[in-house]
Amino acid sequence: MSDGSVVPYPVFGFGAHSSVADRDALAAAERADRDGLDLMSLSDHPYLGDRLDAYATLGFVLGRTQRLSVLANVTNLPTRPAPMLARTVTSLSALSSGRVVLGLGAGGIWERIADMGVEPLTPRQAVESLEEAIVLIRLLSGGGEPVTYDGRYYSVRDIAPAPVAAPMIWTGSVGRRSLAVTGRVSDGWIPGHAADWRSARYREGRAVIDEAASAAGRDPREIRTVFNLPGRVADQPQRRTRDAEGRWLGGSVEQWVDELTGAVLDYGASGFTLFAPGHGVQDDRTLGRWAREIAPAVRAAVARERA
Numbered sequence: 001m002s003d004g005s006v007v008p009y010p011v012f013g014f015g016a017h018s019s020v021a022d023r024d025a026l027a028a029a030e031r032a033d034r035d036g037l038d039l040m041s042l043s044d045h046p047y048l049g050d051r052l053d054a055y056a057t058l059g060f061v062l063g064r065t066q067r068l069s070v071l072a073n074v075t076n077l078p079t080r081p082a083p084m085l086a087r088t089v090t091s092l093s094a095l096s097s098g099r100v101v102l103g104l105g106a107g108g109i110w111e112r113i114a115d116m117g118v119e120p121l122t123p124r125q126a127v128e129s130l131e132e133a134i135v136l137i138r139l140l141s142g143g144g145e146p147v148t149y150d151g152r153y154y155s156v157r158d159i160a161p162a163p164v165a166a167p168m169i170w171t172g173s174v175g176r177r178s179l180a181v182t183g184r185v186s187d188g189w190i191p192g193h194a195a196d197w198r199s200a201r202y203r204e205g206r207a208v209i210d211e212a213a214s215a216a217g218r219d220p221r222e223i224r225t226v227f228n229l230p231g232r233v234a235d236q237p238q239r240r241t242r243d244a245e246g247r248w249l250g251g252s253v254e255q256w257v258d259e260l261t262g263a264v265l266d267y268g269a270s271g272f273t274l275f276a277p278g279h280g281v282q283d284d285r286t287l288g289r290w291a292r293e294i295a296p297a298v299r300a301a302v303a304r305e306r307a
Contacts, residue, residue: 008038009224009270009271010260010264010269010270010271010272010298010299010302011038011039011224011226011270011271011272011273012037012038012039012271012272012274012290012291012294012295012298012299013032013037013038013039013040013041013069013071013226013271013272013273013274014028014032014037014039014040014041014273014274014275014282014287014290015040015041015042015043015073015228015273015274015275016028016040016041016042016276016281016282017042017043017051017281018042018051018052018057018281019050019051019052020049020050020051020052021050024281025040025042025052025057025061025281026057026060026061026064028040028281028282028284028287029061029064029065029068030064030065031284031287031288031291032068032287032291033064033065033066033067033068035287035288035291035292036067036291036292036295036296037068037290037291037295038068038069038271039068039069039070039071039101039271039273040058040061040068040069040070040071041070041071041072041073041103041228041273042054042057042058042070042071042072042073043072043073044072044073044074044075044076044080045076045109045112046076046079046116047079047109047112047113047115047116054072054075055072055080055088055092058070058071058072058092058100059092059095062092062095062096062099062100063095065099067099068099069098069099069100069101070092070096070099070100070101071100071101071102071103071170071273072102072103073103073172073190073228073273074103074104074105074170074171074172074190075102075103075104075105076105076107076108076113077104077105077106077107077129077130077133078107078110078113078118078121078126078129079113079116079118081154082132082133082136082137082154083136083140083154083156083159085102085133085137086136086137086140086141086162086166087140087162089102089137089166089167090140090141090162090164090165090166090167091162091164093164093165093167094162094164098165098167100167101167101168101169101170101188102137102166102167102168102169102170103169103170103171103172103190104130104133104134104169104170104171104172104186105130105171105172105173106123106126106127106129106130106173106178107121107126110126123175123177124177125153127175127177127178127181128152128153129152129153129154130171130178130181131181131184131185132151132152132153132154133153133154134169134171134181134185134186135151135185136149136151136154136156137166137169138166139161140156140159140161140162141161141162141164141165141166142161142162142163142164142165142166143161143162143163143164144161146158146159146160146161147159147160147161168187168188169185169186169187169188170186170187170188170189170190170224170226171186171188171189171190172190172192173186173189173192173205173209174192174193174205176208179205179208179209179212180208180209180211180212181212182209182212182223183208183209183210183211183212183213183214183215183216183218183220183223184212184213184215184216184218185216186223187222187223187224188223188224188225188226188270189205189206189209189223189224189225189226190225190226190227190228190273191205191225191227191228195227196227196229196247196248196263197225197227197263197267197268197269198246198248198267199246199247202225202267206225206268209223210223224270224271225268225269225270225271226269226270226271226272226273227263227269227271227272227273228273228275229248229272229273229274229275230250230274230275230276230277231248231249231250231256231274231277232249232250232251232277232286233250233251233252233253233256233285233286233289233290233294234250234251234252234255235252236252237251237252237254237255238250238251238252238255241255241259253289253293253294253297256294256298257294257297257298257301260272260294260298261298261301261302261305264298264302265302265305274286274287274290
């Protein structure tokens with residue numbers, strides 16, 4: 001696995017959507033840094049004019065924090081060409097002592113992406129472009145001889161790699177083709193569509209990843225799974241902690257700790273990114289309990305079981 005990041009496992013992070021009109025995400029990042037969370041993630045939708053640019057904001061966050069790592073969850077690859085993206089993430093990694101994870105997706109809302117002047121790709125082409133981008137970003141990282149690369153979607157001529165290792169690369173794969181790409185070339189997987197550790201979507205997707213990893217001569221255990229999840233933290237134990245479709249809803253601190261410890265030990269989860277229900281930034285109280293009560297207790301429980 002890439003050594004370009006200092007993110008530990010299991011990962012505990014939080015996600016935010018940051019608007020130009022407020023600075024809630026920055027304040028939340030500073031609190032999370034003080035409280036011991038590992039990761040902050042921002043969505044990347046450059047066609048939304050009321051949103052702050054993901055990478056500009058993440059760079060600012062790195063400058064205001066000491067230990068918090070950052071992630072675009074996930075980078076809108078079609079609008080950020082791979083050679084330039086390689087320069088962006090290696091620069092951020094160099095300036096922050098490795099506090100960067102590169103989240104990548106093949107592209108989701110293509111009608112809006114096309115509105116940015118990007119030539120639309122078919123689903124197959126988008127997945128091929130994703131794999132090519134990961135290969136090229138790694139080639140343009142870690143030093144060595146100048147790179148010449150002639151791919152179907154990207155080409156560079158005699159470009160010197162940055163003398164900094166590529167960050168860990170986590171993909172937001174959903175379909176079988178992109179899941180196979182995750183198995184072949186990525187370091188981690190962010191399951192989509194609110195899939196959690198007990199869901200059929202996770203089991204089925206993980207099987208595709210593991211098969212592709214093995215076929216590529218990789219150990220599937222090298223590929224981490226980090227879940228995005230919404231959830232409430234209640235003061236009292238809840239009778240109902242999952243919805244009608246079986247997805248985790250939340251509960252008391254004790255219920256969270258039991259559930260997430262089991263997710264790591266029994267289902268192979270490598271981390272969790274907490275989102276506020278709907279959009280926006282998680283409220284202070286919930287984020288504080290996530291950072292100061294739930295995360296340390298799960299880390300301790302996992303460490304005891306693995307000792």
